[in-house]
Amino acid sequence: MTMDPVAIAVFLTLFVFVTLLGFGAARWRRGDLNQLHEWGLGGRRFGTVVTWFLLGGDLYTAYTFVAVPALMFGAGAMGFFAVPYTILVYPIMFMVFPRLWSVAHAKGYVTAADFVRGRFGSHTLALAVAVTGIVATMPYIALQLVGMEVVIAALGIPMNIAIPGLGHIPDAPLLVAFVVLAAYTYSSGLRAPAMIAVVKDGLLYITVLAAVIVIPAELGGYAKIFASIDPKALLLPPAQPGNLGPQSAYATLGLGSALALLLYPHSVTGLLSSSSRRAIKRNAVILPAYSFALGLIALLGFMAVAAGVKTLPQFASGFAAFGNNFAVPALFLKMFPAWFVGVAFAAIAIGALVPAAIMSIACANLFTRNIYKEYISPNASLERECQVAKIVSLVVKLGALFFIIELPTQYAIQLQLLGGIWIIQTLPSVILGLYTRKLHPTALLIGWASGIGAGTWMAAQSSFKTSTYVLHIFGTAVPCYAALSSLLLNIAIAAVLSVIFRAVTWVPLADATRQEDYI
Amino acid sequence: MEKPARKRPFRPVYLLLLLPFVAALWVPFYNRTQPEIAGIPFFYWYQLLWIVLGAAILIPIYFWETRGSDRG
Numbered sequence: 001m002t003m004d005p006v007a008i009a010v011f012l013t014l015f016v017f018v019t020l021l022g023f024g025a026a027r028w029r030r031g032d033l034n035q036l037h038e039w040g041l042g043g044r045r046f047g048t049v050v051t052w053f054l055l056g057g058d059l060y061t062a063y064t065f066v067a068v069p070a071l072m073f074g075a076g077a078m079g080f081f082a083v084p085y086t087i088l089v090y091p092i093m094f095m096v097f098p099r100l101w102s103v104a105h106a107k108g109y110v111t112a113a114d115f116v117r118g119r120f121g122s123h124t125l126a127l128a129v130a131v132t133g134i135v136a137t138m139p140y141i142a143l144q145l146v147g148m149e150v151v152i153a154a155l156g157i158p159m160n161i162a163i164p165g166l167g168h169i170p171d172a173p174l175l176v177a178f179v180v181l182a183a184y185t186y187s188s189g190l191r192a193p194a195m196i197a198v199v200k201d202g203l204l205y206i207t208v209l210a211a212v213i214v215i216p217a218e219l220g221g222y223a224k225i226f227a228s229i230d231p232k233a234l235l236l237p238p239a240q241p242g243n244l245g246p247q248s249a250y251a252t253l254g255l256g257s258a259l260a261l262l263l264y265p266h267s268v269t270g271l272l273s274s275s276s277r278r279a280i281k282r283n284a285v286i287l288p289a290y291s292f293a294l295g296l297i298a299l300l301g302f303m304a305v306a307a308g309v310k311t312l313p314q315f316a317s318g319f320a321a322f323g324n325n326f327a328v329p330a331l332f333l334k335m336f337p338a339w340f341v342g343v344a345f346a347a348i349a350i351g352a353l354v355p356a357a358i359m360s361i362a363c364a365n366l367f368t369r370n371i372y373k374e375y376i377s378p379n380a381s382l383e384r385e386c387q388v389a390k391i392v393s394l395v396v397k398l399g400a401l402f403f404i405i406e407l408p409t410q411y412a413i414q415l416q417l418l419g420g421i422w423i424i425q426t427l428p429s430v431i432l433g434l435y436t437r438k439l440h441p442t443a444l445l446i447g448w449a450s451g452i453g454a455g456t457w458m459a460a461q462s463s464f465k466t467s468t469y470v471l472h473i474f475g476t477a478v479p480c481y482a483a484l485s486s487l488l489l490n491i492a493i494a495a496v497l498s499v500i501f502r503a504v505t506w507v508p509l510a511d512a513t514r515q516e517d518y519i
Numbered sequence: 520m521e522k523p524a525r526k527r528p529f530r531p532v533y534l535l536l537l538l539p540f541v542a543a544l545w546v547p548f549y550n551r552t553q554p555e556i557a558g559i560p561f562f563y564w565y566q567l568l569w570i571v572l573g574a575a576i577l578i579p580i581y582f583w584e585t586r587g588s589d590r591g
Contacts, residue, residue: 077550077562080562080563080566083566083567083569083570084543084544084566084569086570087539087542087543087566087569087570087573088539088540088543088544088573090539090573090574090577091536091539091540091573091576091577094536094577094580094581095533095536221557221558222557222558222559223555223557223558224558225558226558226559226560226563234552234560234562235550235551235552235560235562236546236550238547238550239547247546247547247550248546250546251543251544251545251546254543254544255540255544278585281577281581281584281585282581284574284577285574285577285578285581286574288570288571288573288574291570292567292570292571295566295567295570296567299563
């Protein structure tokens, strides 16, 4: 690929700008950054607008913006499941998560596992929730690097840079980006991604707006774009007698993903950092602006088909290296002037930094509160707690970096797919737990383990290539997102065992929360 | 032991929240190309429209909940 000096200059300028912003963020709404709730939750002081930028930058990751159109590019209509998914997230956020915010605010909880610990009085269940969160998030961070890697390569920046005396450094640009990210996350905590998110989202909206106006105009309008799509890929195949087919996969993927999304530690961290439950409710109304942008970005996959980027010789090496994930960068390179390519690619690369920072902070919060303080050093001072979190945030990012550099990208994708199946198994403890404590912690733990086992087994049946597994219900084949079917098993087991455990031994369980903490 | 819960009476306004679920999960209803808008098949514009409608539905519920109080 050829290097374009203008595109690279714009890209680097924006990158340096957000780096300075990241370090400067330590002084924004100044708080004692040696306290975990200040470093790891921004002091719970983000109002409606900052929360909007933060959650928007957090939930709609760079990888999403590369992978969703890539799926549309390769598989057609199926890739659009991201849209029903994001439609369903917000009624859930609106109804459920203000309760979590209230109880966390009243009790000083920093993580979902903190809540489970307090609600059910079981540190084992809290540990299960914390470990699930950390394990599900790690490959997600690694995937953010994939998004960044694609645009760096598309800019023509060589990945192997020779440094005199050290020889060739593989993946040098990624290393630089990650060292910078690690440094300002360490020093500024959640304030850094919150501030950077404002810039990133501004760039993102400009890019999307330009893309959906300029590109269709150049390609001859939307009708022409859709006409260039294979009619078989334009819609989902209809149900056959005895088999609901891809339509049921589409619906269950949408619902399951929506239920899983807000359970991820980075979502919880973003939600708990807001200053009021009202800010969360308002955000459920205004965050769909990002969903709309995502829906339009998904259509970029079809625009890439219409523009015929796959057969252009200058993009052959990009597609060879990154597969369909190269579709959108190729489209931008073909359709946009060089300076705007720099802006658009910066939006994607910075879009990788924001969620990666929040995810690593969220993992650090979980480790510190629910593993370190619970099992390793119960008497740690608040300063010590925060120090541990900062170090863990570095370790987590190093792990993600190692993952991407040393292992095939495919592993990160497969693990992220499993991550969705795993994180949803914390739903009974966290979401149902917000409404009832009739569920017994041991029953919840067994349900969690069964859900993880069953979901992983279902994904393994396709050698982890797909997350849908065909259920046979009364003779009808129902392809279903494994996260959803395994969650139903989890809930059923947790409910039945709760009834049994309560009947056998009635020991009142400790509940550190009160009814009025939730409203 | 659990204190007697302050049961809030069920409000029909919350039924609005079910609409996005019906609209988004009933795939056979929108898995079609016609009618098109500006060359965009029904499958695509219908779902994009529901992003907007899903957000719009929350607005009356928000105002209903926060009327005359500072609580959100």
